[in-house]
Amino acid sequence: MDRKRTLGLLVIVLVLVGGLLLVLRERGGEQEPQATRTGGTVDPKPAAAPAVTPPPPKPERESAQAAKAMPTRLVPATRAEDSTEPHGAFEGRVISATTGEGVEGAELTFAGPGGATSARSNASGRFRFVPSTAGTWQLAVVMARGYLPFGPEWGQSPIRFTAVPGQRISDLVLALTPEVELLGRVEGADGQPVAGAQVRMLTGRGEESVLFPTADRYTSDERGEFRFRAPEGAIVEARHPAHASARAEVTPSAVLSRRLVVKLGKREGTTAAPLGESLAGRVVTGGGTAVTGALVSVVSASAWPRRYGDELGYETVTDQEGRFKVEGLEPGSYDVTARLMGLAPGELRDVAAGRKDLVLTLAQGAKLVGTVRDATTGKPLPSFTLDVLTKRGPIQSEGFAQLSFIDAQGHYELAGVPPGSYRVQVAAHGYAPSETGVEVPKGTSGAVTANFSLARGAKLTGRVLEEGSGLPLERARIAIEGFGTGGALSVRYDALTDAQGQFTLDGLPVGEVTLYVSAEKHHSRLLSGVSVRPDATPPQVIELRKTEEGEEPQVELVGIGAVLAPREDALVLGEVMPGGGAAEAGLVTGDGIVRINGRPVVELGFTEAVQSIRGPEGSRLVLGVRKASAPGTGESPAPAVDITVTRRRIRR
Known part of the structure; x- marks a missing residue:
């Protein structure tokens, strides 16, 4: 398997902004954009050897590493208006996701019923796309020098433009992630450099740059160092036969400092788990026709504390005969899923490693359709993101599909939805996100309708200052943890401060939120329990501690110190951080939290449960914990026991 395609699928963070949330003024005096057209179709690169990437979304964390949105500075509101173009038009800007400045010379390729059309951004980043025919077009490719490319499997782009005669949609913003080179260092448990460590990079954006493979494998030198390029949120894994493997996340602090340390642990035992197994087979339609370009995901069939293979799973793409192969697996059982946009996925559960047959x-499935409108005016919203999650339990959901739509009528359509229960979320710039449950009965092959009315969201303002000096921090980043949809075109709940350290977040839901705050040459902070009101939320004043000479930036947080993931009726502990309250209380990986201060987790819901676990440093809470090692009775799970946990301040 060609594992170098791994990061070809990963290294782009492309953000559609009808969604980013910091509104600043545009600069005047900008040139008209240039555009070119080509008839016919673009010949995409062939799907060569399969790739391995981590498919499933990472679990939400009670720790500091959950806010992943990249910042931006320019977010006008997308609008639809009449025009004279016979097939409609789309106008907007391509900007840097970190500076907000326009990206000159970005090449955008749109694929649709009229073939392929290209547009190029001008000196200020402006572009104009005039479709050759009406209908649905996909944003297929975006490339710019110095930025990570966007190029999903041809025909599988999650970005949909509906061209309507006489309708122009303007003020679209596409934010590209600059290529950032970081210096990595692999260390042993004693802090000494480890030479010859095998390093690979993993992220959660496996489907977004299939056409542009990039390096994802490295070897540390005699100083334990390696240089690599990665987007924020990427996971860097290091392995060495004399040490236990370890991972480190490319956090906002790491991006700012351009440095990342991966600290290996002590090896327990003499040998690592064997990784010589594989899984192989074919993906076909109901009629037996081979499916080319289907995305095949392989994840451990077991949950914490026992997982097989890479905890982030694996991905590959089927070849021209619909065949796939995933190599380098640990012996064990896995769940295998095949997806292709427009068709219902195929699934096989509890498959033993080693199967080759x-x-x-892939089946036809139902079609999820609907319209998204402004709750006050009733007018359709021309730009929004749709996120569909499959419900697996009372608080557990898995991502099914995410699409972003640019449509003057506010219409969306998602084909290939199999029977089941779903959570459907919609987000748009300036509006509070909305969610509804959708049931697709067995045997349904027609349309299932879910309409949305979005209300204007609340605002949160404040200042970011340097601790001690009180000086304002310009270009500090403030992000809302746990809100917004993930993926290529998510609505981002983040902002950058101005020269006075001031920021404004818009379109927020009412209730308690957690802020992730970071700035260059400063330690980051995670602030929980920030209350967003429907009328006027008091401004926040946030102080960040400056890093000393040679000091690595850290993240400061207060909580029980654990990574949490929803599993059926519980929050299951993954990583338990040394020095945290969970470790002090004897909680371990695989334990499940079913009650928080007497309230069931299923009653609280996932987001409120995580917020309830957080609180002031030194305060206590009582968790109802179902121990991973406690035996159950027959089919019944082990009874929960109450354990008092103290919230601690943690830096990492």
Whole structure:
């Protein structure tokens, strides 16, 4: 398997802004954009050897590493208006996700019923796309020198433009992530450099740059160092036969400092788990026709504390005969899923590693349709993101599909939805996100309708200052943890401060939120329990501690110190951080929290449960914990026991 395609699928963070949330003034005097057209179609690169990437979304964290949105500075509101173009038009800007400045010379390729059309951004980043025919077009490719490319499998882009005669949609903003080179260092448990460590980079954006493979494998030198390029949120894994493997996340602090340390642990035992197994097979339609370009995901069939293979899973793409192969697996059982946009996925559960005869069948499925409108005016919203999650339990959901739509009528359509229960979320710039439950009965092949009315969101303002000096911090980043949809075109709940250290976040839901705050050459902070009111929320004043000479930036947080993931009726502990309250209380990986101060987690819901676990440093809470090692009775799970946990301040 060609594992170098791994990061070809990963290294782009492309953000559609009808969604980013910091509104600043545009600069005047900008040139008209240039555009070119080509008839016919673009010949995409062939799907060569399969790739391995981590498919499933990372679990939400009670720790500091959950806010992943990249910042931006310019966010006008997308609008639809009449025009004279016979097939409609789309106008906007391509900007840097970190500076907000326009990106000159970005090449955008749109694929649709009229073939392929290209547009190029001008000196201020402006572009104009005039479709050759009406209908649905996909944003297929975006490339710019010095930025990570966007190029999903041809025909599988999550970005949809609906061209309507006489309708122009303007003020679209696409934010590209600059290529950032970081210096990595692999250390042993004693802090000494480890030479010859095998390093690979993993992220959660496996489907977004299939056409542009990039380096994802490195070897540390005699100083334990390696240089690599990665987007924020990427996971860097290091392995060495004399040490236990370890991972480190490319956090906002790491991006700012351009440095990342991966600290290996002590090896327990003499040998690592064997990784010589594989899974192989074909993906076909109900009629037996081979499916080319289907995305095949392989994840451990077991949950914490026992997981097989890479905890982030694996991905590959089927070849021209619908065949796939995933290599380098640990012996064990896995769940295998095949997806292709427009068809219902095929699934095989509890598959033993070593099988070579797997057949996954893609079906027709139902079609989820609807309209998104302004709750006050009733007018359709021309730009929004739709996120569909499959419900697996009372608080557990898995991502099914995410699409962003640019449509003057506010219409969306998602084909290939299999029977099941779903959570459907919609987000748009300036509006509070909305969610509804959708049931698709067995045997349904027609349309299932879910309409949305979005209300204007609340605002949160404040200042970011340097601790001690009180000086304002310009270009500090403030992000809302746990809100917004993930993926290529998510609505981002973040902002950058101005020269006075001031910021404004807009379109927020009412209730308690957690802020992730970071700035260059300063330690980051995670602030929980910030209350957003529907009328006027008091401004926040946030202080960040400056890093000393040679000091690595850290994240400061207060909580129980654990990574949490929803599993059926519980929050299951993954990583338990040394020095945190969970470790002090004897909680371990695999334990499940079912009650928080007497209230069931299923009653609280995932987001409120995580907020309830957080609180002031030194305060206590009582968790109802179902111990991973406690035996159950027959089919019944082990009874929960109450454990008092103290919230601690943690830096990492």
